[in-house]
Amino acid sequence: MTTNKPSCACHSDDKNNKNSHGQGENNHDHNHDHNHDHNHDHDINYDTNIYQLFLPAIICAVFLITALIFDSLHFSFFKSWFRLGWYIVAYLPVGYPVCKEMLEEFKHKDFFNELSLMFLASVGAFYIGEYPEAVAVMLFYSIGENFQSLAVAKAKRNINSLLDQRPDVATVIENNNTKVVKATEVHVGEIIQLKPGEKVALDGELLSSSSTFNTSALTGESAPQVKEKGDVILAGMINLTSSSQIKVTTPYFDSKLSKILDLVQNATGQKAKTELFIRKFAKIYTPVVFFIALMVFVLPYFFTKNYDYETWLYRSLIFLVISCPCALVISIPLGYFGGIGLASRNGILVKGSNFLDILAEIKQVVFDKTGTLTQGNFSVERMHIEPGFDQTQLLHWINLAESHSNHPIAAAVLEYVGVKPDISQITSMEDIPGKGIKVEIEGKDILVGNFKLMDAYNISYGSEIKEVVNTVVLVAVNKVFAGYLEIADQLKPGASKDIKNIHTLGIDTTILSGDKNSIVQKVAKEVGIDRAYGDLLPEDKVSKMKEIKAASKGKVAFVGDGFNDAPVIALSDVGIAMGGLGSDATIEVADVIIQDDKTSKIPIAVKIGRATKHVVWQNVILAFGIKIIVMILGVFGDIHLLEAVFADVGVALLAILNAVRLQKTNLSN
Structure with missing residues (x-):
């Protein structure tokens, strides 16, 4: 029976979660817990093996029901050792696997877990003569674990069927x-x-x-x-x-799909703070409740008259059963797993459950402009040539200078010229970050870039050029201004609606761009961005991001291409890359990847983060609330052992069903 189930308290599939993104705090020491884990849920065949999974519980139930009938009819043969033997036979199909795995845990010095907790409760019930309840404790625990196993397996199967589209x-x-x-x-x-x-x-x-x-x-x-x-x-x-x-x-x-598949499968290796806390909490919580249960049994001896050890042992066993942390330790990781799967179905790759928590707390989204809010498909609108320069020759030099760049503007120049340049004509080249390029061609020094490049070399140009709204690429030959290209970009369809949806979630927006401030302000106004800053060098972007983070009341996300803006992504609480389908570098740098390059997925990602957090905290409150109430009732003798088992299994199943519900959430705008 238990060979197909994931155990609750400390068997959460860590050995398969390779943390490849440098989150050191998540590589906590669980190795000894997982070398012999119960994580065989992927072996479950839903068509043929569910019966096999529940077979031990079915056998146990048949013997238990038969025993209860014999008890109710008061058959003379069903007494003493024969009656005890019958209940032991009923107990073994579900009790033996739990006992076996408990002993495996003991080999690894893990003495306090739900296995030993349930085993002790059932043996204690046998000891005080509550045979039916002793069997029922283990039976219902096993049934609950099997349903949990099916829930976890279904969640994993959904993600694998979603992503593993590779033909054999x-x-x-x-x-x-x-x-x-x-x-x-x-x-x-x-x-x-x-x-x-x-x-x-x-x-x-x-x-x-x-x-x-x-x-x-x-x-x-x-x-x-x-x-x-x-x-x-x-x-x-x-x-x-x-x-x-x-x-x-x-x-x-x-292949790109293989990398995406690995990314999603390994995403559970980066744990959210809630998940890490629950794991650490369970390792402290379980021995504490063992100690409290012992005190429930022992302390009344010193403070009550007519102490009845069977009564107080029974109450301590109830306390043990209801204190099992299964609902928390299974349903919380399952909730985050469901959130990652939901994001994947919406074309959003989240590298870890910790980033789902951050998405839920975002109060500021900072955008790059080119290729994020705009299409990044630049085209040359017109060319202005200063007197004394030949347009064909000048275009040839600009094309050569831009030949080493993968920036969309370089692609626009190449498309405009229509001829792939022969880079062997370049004698020397110097890339000047945030400004442009300096090259030597045919003995001439060519400067191609923005106003900052011209200013850096004290090259004068007409002040009216700064009034041009579109992007301009200026060129100088031997420190003489030669002309400029006017280049235009288009907004992404629906960008303004997407920004409005982001604002609806209570999130502020900002643009940080190296492009001309006039263009940046125009884009910000057209799409409804709150604040915009243009003419920024890479180091200026970093400074602005620091200011934004210091002023923000929540988490800050940066949305860009994931590679050129790596320093800003590193500063942000979560880096969101657009168009991850086209760039391996994007997958490496970003924390969240929008695969189809659509800004509409940003509010969806935030909604998924918030929905996941709500489900997780609903489960925490549900589990703790009910457990505390039943624990108190158990100590005062107002609840029976069987009711405690129902309460424990019921809470676990409700929490798991709540987590599974997340995977079916519709979050479209």
Whole structure:
């Protein structure tokens, strides 16, 4: 029976939670608790093995019911040792596995846990002659544990079925012939063929002219996307239309989906403060209640007349049973696990349950501008050339200078020129952070960047240029101002509505950007951002973030591309990266990843954090409240052992059902 259940007090699946994100405080010492844990819930086959899971409890129940019938009919044979033996036989199917695992715990010097607690309560009931209650204690405890096991297994199965979309095989084209091979054996550079309706097994580049793909496994969005020749295709996408060919660019286990799957599976390794507290609390709480139960049995001897040891032993056993911390130690991690799963279904990757707690407490969201609130798809609107300079030559130099940059503005210049530059023409290059680029080309010093770059080299330019609202890229040749490009970006669709939804949650908003202040203020006004700061160097962003954190009454989130803004993300309480689907660096740096690049997911992420926190605290209050009431009733003899068992199992199941409910929450705006 117990081989398929996760135990409550100290068996919470830590050995499978690799904390790969440097959260040292979460690597607390639970190793000895988990080398022999009960975490076999993934072995449960819901179609065939539920009967097997409950079989010991069924056998126990049959013997117990039969014994109760014999007792009620007062059969003469059902007395003395025969009666005791019958109840022991009823007890063994559920009691023996618990006893066995309790002894395993003892080997690891863990003497105070719910296993020893239940075993002691049932043996004590046998000792005072309460045979039916002795069996019932273990029976209902086992049934409760089995239901808990099913709940945990269902939560894990939901997440695994959501994310583990990787096919096991792929069709490889070799010498104009196709063969089906294991996906793990496909090498980089090989070409795989996709039929309509087939899932992509590995990341690659589309060789066919075009095809439509369902990307919901990666982004949470069901709207199909049209991919053209040369576009990146990721594992987990589903080919919807014509047969397509893809050139593999990444090994199976390094695919984007594999990294996402690992991230979500390992997310439970970073524990929330509530979860860490409950674990530490349970290790102190359980021995304390053992001691209190002992005092309930012993102390009345000194303060009451006509002390009846059986009565006070019985009351101490009731106290032991109801004090079991199962409801807390199972339902709280399950609540956070449900929150992580709910976020995943909405295309939001949360790297740990600790970040769910932070999301719940956010009072300020700080945005980067480009690629976060705007589309980041820049285009050159127009070009101004100073007299004496050739436009074609100047564009060629700008294109060369921007060739080493992956910034969207560099891409806009390349698209505008239409020719990929020959970088061998560059003699030297210096990247000047927050200002621009200095290059030497054909013996000329070329400066390409913003106003700060021009000012740093004392290059004069017309003051009217600063009145241009759009982004401008200025260029100087041999310290003489040569002209500028005017570049425009577009707001993301629905950005203003998304900011309004964030404000509805009681959260303030700010923009920190290195772009021109006039553009930043314009964007802030259009989308409804509370405050905006432009013309910021990287170190200025850090200073502003420190000011914002010092003034904020709650947690501060930063939303950006997750790589260029790494210092600001490090300062924030939680870093939220947009467009994690396209950047490995984003997955490494950020704490929360919005996979489809939509600002609408930010208020959803906050709602998920708050909903998770509510469920967790509901469970804490429910469990403690009922347990304290029943403990008091038990000490004063107003409750029986069987009722205490029902109360304990009932509280655990209610808390678990509450945690599971979270996974079905609808949080769309």
